[in-house]
Amino acid sequence: MPLIDQTAVELLAMLQAGDVTSVELTQAYLDRIEQIDHQVKAFLRVDPNAALERAEEIDRRRKAGKPLGRLAGLPVAIKDLLCTAGEPTTCASKMLENFRPPYDATVVAKLKAADAVLIGKTNMDEFAMGGSNENSAFFPTRNPWDLSRIPGGSSGGAAACVAARMAPLSLGTDTGGSIRCPAGLCGVTGLKPTYGRVSRYGLVAFASSLDQVGPMAQTAEDAALLLEVLAGHDPKDSTSVDLPVPKYSETIRKPLENLRIGLVREHFGEGLDGEVEAAVREAVKVYESLGAKVVELSLPHGKYAVATYYVIAPCEASSNLARYDGVHYGHRTDEKKMAAELEAQRRHWQDASGTRQKHWQAASGTHEELKNQDNALIRMYRRSRAEGFGAEVKRRIMLGTYALSAGYYDAYYKKALQVRRLIRGDFDRAFAEVDLLVGPVTPTPAYKIGEKVDDPLSMYLFDLYTVSTNLAGIGGMSIPCGFSQAGLPIGLHLQAPPFEEERLLRGAFMFQQATDWHARKPGGFYE
Amino acid sequence: MPISRQEVEKVSLLGRLLLGEAELDTMTHQLGDILAYMELLGEVDTAGVEPMAHAIDVSNAFREDAVQPSLEREQALANAPHRDGECYLVPAVLGEG
Numbered sequence: 001m002p003l004i005d006q007t008a009v010e011l012l013a014m015l016q017a018g019d020v021t022s023v024e025l026t027q028a029y030l031d032r033i034e035q036i037d038h039q040v041k042a043f044l045r046v047d048p049n050a051a052l053e054r055a056e057e058i059d060r061r062r063k064a065g066k067p068l069g070r071l072a073g074l075p076v077a078i079k080d081l082l083c084t085a086g087e088p089t090t091c092a093s094k095m096l097e098n099f100r101p102p103y104d105a106t107v108v109a110k111l112k113a114a115d116a117v118l119i120g121k122t123n124m125d126e127f128a129m130g131g132s133n134e135n136s137a138f139f140p141t142r143n144p145w146d147l148s149r150i151p152g153g154s155s156g157g158a159a160a161c162v163a164a165r166m167a168p169l170s171l172g173t174d175t176g177g178s179i180r181c182p183a184g185l186c187g188v189t190g191l192k193p194t195y196g197r198v199s200r201y202g203l204v205a206f207a208s209s210l211d212q213v214g215p216m217a218q219t220a221e222d223a224a225l226l227l228e229v230l231a232g233h234d235p236k237d238s239t240s241v242d243l244p245v246p247k248y249s250e251t252i253r254k255p256l257e258n259l260r261i262g263l264v265r266e267h268f269g270e271g272l273d274g275e276v277e278a279a280v281r282e283a284v285k286v287y288e289s290l291g292a293k294v295v296e297l298s299l300p301h302g303k304y305a306v307a308t309y310y311v312i313a314p315c316e317a318s319s320n321l322a323r324y325d326g327v328h329y330g331h332r333t334d335e336k337k338m339a340a341e342l343e344a345q346r347r348h349w350q351d352a353s354g355t356r357q358k359h360w361q362a363a364s365g366t367h368e369e370l371k372n373q374d375n376a377l378i379r380m381y382r383r384s385r386a387e388g389f390g391a392e393v394k395r396r397i398m399l400g401t402y403a404l405s406a407g408y409y410d411a412y413y414k415k416a417l418q419v420r421r422l423i424r425g426d427f428d429r430a431f432a433e434v435d436l437l438v439g440p441v442t443p444t445p446a447y448k449i450g451e452k453v454d455d456p457l458s459m460y461l462f463d464l465y466t467v468s469t470n471l472a473g474i475g476g477m478s479i480p481c482g483f484s485q486a487g488l489p490i491g492l493h494l495q496a497p498p499f500e501e502e503r504l505l506r507g508a509f510m511f512q513q514a515t516d517w518h519a520r521k522p523g524g525f526y527e
Numbered sequence: 528m529p530i531s532r533q534e535v536e537k538v539s540l541l542g543r544l545l546l547g548e549a550e551l552d553t554m555t556h557q558l559g560d561i562l563a564y565m566e567l568l569g570e571v572d573t574a575g576v577e578p579m580a581h582a583i584d585v586s587n588a589f590r591e592d593a594v595q596p597s598l599e600r601e602q603a604l605a606n607a608p609h610r611d612g613e614c615y616l617v618p619a620v621l622g623e624g
Binding site: 098099100102103194195196209210235238239241301303304306307308310311318322325326327328329330331332335338339373374375376377378379380381382383385386389394395397398399400401402405412414415416417418419420421422424456457460471472473474498 | 530534535538539540541542543544545546550554557558560561562564565567568569571573576577578579580581582583585588590598602603605606607608609615617618619620
């Protein structure tokens with residue numbers, strides 16, 4: 001078996017046994033990236049020299065018998081939403097094209113402390129907003145199983161690089177499904193931890209009450225190993241929870257006994273593709289054959305999850321993204337052009353007495369107030385942001401700003417927060433009856449690039465099975481459970497109560513012991 | 528349409544965005560669709576339900592009030608698009624007509 005087809009656990013054993021050096025392994029992945037990433041486009045940046053230097057240093061320390069970290073010598077890819085000190089961290093946005101953070105995200109610092117080799121930064125939807133990777137300001141990533149299709153998003157590069165064997169492990173982030181959807185569509189294993197399980201320090205904020213960092217890997221066992229390195233309390237993130245980190249990589253081999261799995265009735269209704277449904281039902285039979293009892297139940301507020309999510313997430317985003325003002329860092333507009341534009345517009349307002357003024361007054365506030373607000377500084381912000389952000393980011397800033405603006409706050413934001421509690425209550429009641437919820441992770445397999453770009457609402461509805469996990473703050477996972485006739489991967493969604501990542505991983509491991517969907521790899525296009 | 532073009536233009540000022548004429552049209556149409564979908568929330572009875580702003584109940588994560596190192600000024604300014612040796616620079620606003 002070629003080196004790059006091995007799992008992370010196997011590769012670490014080979015590194016420890018001296019069967020392979022980190023330099024050889026890193027070179028093998030770099031070669032693979034060189035060969036195929038011009039087609040897949042999973043990476044925004046790869047620095048071969050830095051990666052090889054790091055690998056060499058770890059090999060040297062190993063040879064000298066020095067103590068080494070858990071992931072010593074193993075390449076890991078990082079979603080470009082996670083800060084890497086002194087290295088570009090773009091969030092796939094023109095806004096941050098030249099941004100170099102002065103510090104490491106805690107998860108990046110943990111990988112470095114574990115002696116991993118950081119092999120590159122992966123592509124994504126701009127600021128993690130999107131489910132297809134088409135919102136990257138630089139280029140779309142392609143699905144390794146069919147290059148004309150999306151890899152899912154927003155962690156599309158993170159999923160595609162593992163699927164195409166360009167990295168054994170990668171870090172993704174998940175705000176409404178951004179680890180699980182691409183994992184499902186690319187046929188890899190991805191885990192969104194419970195909110196608070198992993199530090200968000202240095203994760204460039206999208207929606208702070210929903211964002212989590214998590215592992216993406218070929219197998220549940222590899223994901224367990226990576227989660228063990230990432231998880232834990234961080235004084236730099238006051239929402240990270242101070243609970244001991246279980247030994248996921250050890251407990252994972254213990255099958256779940258007397259397992260009760262729940263099927264959410266509403267998840268098998270309208271909109272679910274027949275092939276996806278068939279694969280998920282087949283997966284449920286696998287669990288039954290392993291002794292699980294199946295219970296059908298209802299999450300009555302599930303139908304409100306997408307609407308709730310697309311109020312709360314944009315509200316938080318509009319507030320978080322206010323920091324991109326062209327002053328402290330990020331893109332800044334040409335000030336001379338800005339000043340000339342403002343001057344011309346003011347003259348126009350004075351001349352064309354009437355239409356423009358009435359127009360503003362109709363919106364609210366007096367024309368004078370609004371005009372005064374739009375001074376040279378504000379105009380600099382507005383132009384910088386208009387030039388730096390892409391369409392989807394602007395849409396969410398607009399949605400959030402609107403929903404939080406005077407007169408609408410109670411109708412949208414407060415209402416959504418109330419429904420959020422009802423959604424959480426549904427889960428609490430469900431988990432009193434069952435240990436795991438099992439269902440589809442996306443309504444269809446990967447769709448064609450360009451298919452939904454003009455219809456943001458249909459793009460949002462693609463998240464219908466995953467957003468409620470984040471709203472409730474619980475853990476979720478996607479594992480491969482089959483393929484469509486066209487050869488596209490299908491993902492199985494597992495959800496568990498808060499801080500039950502062990503249960504998710506053990507459940508996933510049981511399934512992967514009984515099936516081999518996770519071991520399939522895309523072939524053909526690069527051979 | 529639950530949102531007018533004028534409202535969209537006003538929100539673009541509040542959100543510190545500058546949208547062109549074509550963008551305003553598209554945005555009005557798309558936000559209208561999305562907000563219409565959100566009216567679904569209106570059918571949920573939320574009387575007496577406490578809003579849930581966060582998934583976990585962590586409150587008052589205090590630490591000792593001890594002086595700790597922070598970013599050096601040079602590091603903090605390093606990414607600034609326009610700066611001098613000590614400060615971020617912005618367009619003048621005082622004394623503007």
